[in-house]
Amino acid sequence: MKRSQLFLIFIFFYLAPTQAAGCSISLNNDITEPQPLILTPQGGYGNDAFFLPSSGDRILLTDNQLVDIACPNGNVLVAGASLGSSTSQASTIPYHTARFTGNTCLTGYREIEIGFIVGSRFLTIMLLCFDQARQHTLYSQFNLTKTIGGYQTGYPRPSWLQGSGFFTVSGVDSLYTRNQQRITINRLLGLSDSSYQYIAETSDLYLARGHLTAKADFLFGAQHRATFYLVNAAPQWQTFNGRNWNNLEQDVRNYASRNAVDLVVYTGTHGVTTLLHSVTGAETELYLYVNGAARGIPVPRIFWKLVYDPVRKAGTVFIGVNNPYILNPSKDIICTNVCSQYSWLTWRATDVEDGYSYCCSVADFRRTVTTFPNLEVTQLL
Ligand SMILES: *[C@@H]1O[C@H](CO)[C@@H](O)[C@H](O)[C@H]1NC(C)=O
16 A cells, blocks of 8 residues: 555545544455555454454444455555544565464364464454365364345456465466376376367366455455465366356355345365276376375365354255266265255256255264354254
8 A cells, every 4th residue: 555545545534533423445446556454443353353344245344443454465554543643653564474383173284374464462353273194174164244245346356376385296376287288187097198188278177266255255355365275275177166156155255245144154075076086097196286196276076155144053054066077966966955945046956067056954964064063053044
């Protein structure tokens, strides 16, 4: 943030008291780049730390409202600037950070937090559970705010980051490129390196870096950028990623907005998908990292999203099959479908290319998939 922009904010505040009505900031129209984090000075570590919009994408500030503005370039920042006063103090850079928390998750895996360091606070926006042996994330958790309808739309996508210390494989981003994944998958299946049988030359039949916690699941562009860590992604066919899974993400955000409910969301993967070997016909597991007998970065069999309302203790798991080539998805249906409960799902559930999709109770899902925390669930979402 440049000084001139900082002053603009001050001027706004100085004028406000005479009008006795405070002021408002539109996430889509009033925040310039590089954008600051707009924080509540009284603390909080997750969504509580951020000023949330009160109406649409508008953050409303009342007279004498205290607000922290933290800037991403390391220059002097404003903290605790109040209306009609110019108290300011330095803070540290709130560029996003991904790091091990030092805690374990599930049975001995390592927990990663992604968020912002602001002064002595770490503002957590995602918690992940990472399996270093298989180079993949078991789940990524975030809290979806009921104010998500006001998110900054069309915020540009940055490049993906590997972070440091998580993967033991180097160059993970390049393992995902279309050319590299084609070679890797074709060799696993006994095809020539240049075959387009599974990894198409140009269409959406290729493996994308599929977000676990989605970009648009957060209000601010600065938060959107923080989702682009490769530990927050898994290989996902783009046909599925861009269609049914994208629809599910939007539907869940709409559910939160429409019902004005804050949700806790876990997104993870399960199993390794297979295709038939071109010579032997054997079911062959797909990975993006293959080195001799070593395998890593599995192409998941299913993606799942557990959506939980902690107040009602209500939760449901939404599941999509990650393989546009399977003829019969029945062995990927691991629990009883309860999607008839939800009129708001817009996916084309039985379309295999779009990602065959269904819904289950948490208890039923847990009979097969146990790689998520044991939440207290008393009813469906
Ligand atoms: C997410 O929500 C849960 C349940 O309300 C809460 O316990 C947890 O602290 C929240 N996490 C963050 C990072 O805000």
